[in-house]
Amino acid sequence: MQSQLLCWGADCHKEPVVLALDGETEVTTLQNRVKVLKRWLASLSGPVAIAMESSGRYHVMLANLAHKLGHAVFVLDPKRVRRYAQSTAFRGKTDRIDACVIARFLAREQDGLRRYVPPTPEQRRIDSLLRRRHKLDVIRQQLADVAKLLHGNRAEMRRVREQLKVLIQAIDRSLKALITRDHALAERYQRLCRVPGIGPLNGTALANLFHRIDFQAADPVVAFVGLDPRPHDSGQHRGKRRLTKHGHPEYRRLLHNAAMSARKTPLWKPYYERSIARGLASTEALVDLARRILRTAWALDHHQREFDPGRLRVA
Numbered sequence: 001m002q003s004q005l006l007c008w009g010a011d012c013h014k015e016p017v018v019l020a021l022d023g024e025t026e027v028t029t030l031q032n033r034v035k036v037l038k039r040w041l042a043s044l045s046g047p048v049a050i051a052m053e054s055s056g057r058y059h060v061m062l063a064n065l066a067h068k069l070g071h072a073v074f075v076l077d078p079k080r081v082r083r084y085a086q087s088t089a090f091r092g093k094t095d096r097i098d099a100c101v102i103a104r105f106l107a108r109e110q111d112g113l114r115r116y117v118p119p120t121p122e123q124r125r126i127d128s129l130l131r132r133r134h135k136l137d138v139i140r141q142q143l144a145d146v147a148k149l150l151h152g153n154r155a156e157m158r159r160v161r162e163q164l165k166v167l168i169q170a171i172d173r174s175l176k177a178l179i180t181r182d183h184a185l186a187e188r189y190q191r192l193c194r195v196p197g198i199g200p201l202n203g204t205a206l207a208n209l210f211h212r213i214d215f216q217a218a219d220p221v222v223a224f225v226g227l228d229p230r231p232h233d234s235g236q237h238r239g240k241r242r243l244t245k246h247g248h249p250e251y252r253r254l255l256h257n258a259a260m261s262a263r264k265t266p267l268w269k270p271y272y273e274r275s276i277a278r279g280l281a282s283t284e285a286l287v288d289l290a291r292r293i294l295r296t297a298w299a300l301d302h303h304q305r306e307f308d309p310g311r312l313r314v315a
Contacts, residue, residue, distance in 0.1 A: 005072060006044075007110070009102030010052040011095045012059040020099035022107040027096045032058060037065050047071050051106035051113075053078045053098075064118050073116040074106060077246055081105055119212055122185075126178050126208045130201070131250060133171045140164045175204050185211050192297050194307040197262025202254045206294075209251070210301045218295040225251040227291045243287065252290075259290040267309055268293075 007022040012032065019028040019040075030036050050066045051074040052059045059075060067073045085093075085101040106113070119127070140161055147157040179189050188207040192198050198206070215221045222228050226246040232239030245252070262268040268289060275285035300307055 005047065005049040007103050007107040008048055008050045009099045009106060010050060010062055011098040011102065012052050012055050012062060014058055017062060018095040018099045020103045022103040027099055032061065034061060037062055041065055041069055049106055049110060051076055051102050053081055053102065063116055067116060067118050074113045075116045076102065117212060122178055122182060123208055123212050126175060126204060129171050129175050130205055133168055134250060136164055136168050179204060188301055191300055191306060195293065195296055196265040196267045197258040197293055198297065202258045205251060205254050206297050215298060218298045221298045222291055222294060225294065227252060227287065227294065255290040255294055256286060258293055259286045262293060263289060
């Protein structure tokens, strides 16, 4: 059933923000400034629905302001919107077309979309630190690869890598401080870290995710992080399943690392070996194990139970 709310689509950039109302051809162009956006939102009659693509930080201001005023806000996956645009009569790509496509998508698909929930400053800070830590870790590994090819300057390269290691350790301390500051978040973290394979980084990321979004089942969690397989069947043909890879890639990377660690533990090793025996490739078996770890983590958090290896083996 389509919503009776007026549906607006917003194409957000550093400058400007282009807004389109579903069914209208004219668009509104605004500066991406707090006062300007507040004035426009205040001019709307009654609550409306506003959708925008996830665009780094440029959509955050409008999303938070609209949510604060009681409007229904939706932050969309750009890939999904682009594929929707290609299936419609819209041709080309401009800011005006993008805003119109978003408004049309919202009007017709709103019932299947998840409303935007603004993160708290602490939650946003944790997500930001996790992303920055990953970037520093990648740079540190790249420097190690470069050092193998250098015949000189190895001492200088080693000092740079040590400084990066010190910076990563500082980020880890900041993450730990943010976790311990919130009692509910700390309780979630401690519960999740008791699962073999889930270490401090995975525990922090998953605790922060579950603390922000109240998932009512395991399948939406798997779909949220993009670990759900996409079928590709037609008639008698059974195509190869591939991951949808929706959501932020950092969750998938951390869960893959958790599976890499967990497959060596006495608890998860038989599960991994059974997947290999079924004919799965090693990468497929790791994805399957990562999905199982994520489902286990959600169940523990949702039902507020401590990890019991015996119950997992019975299952």
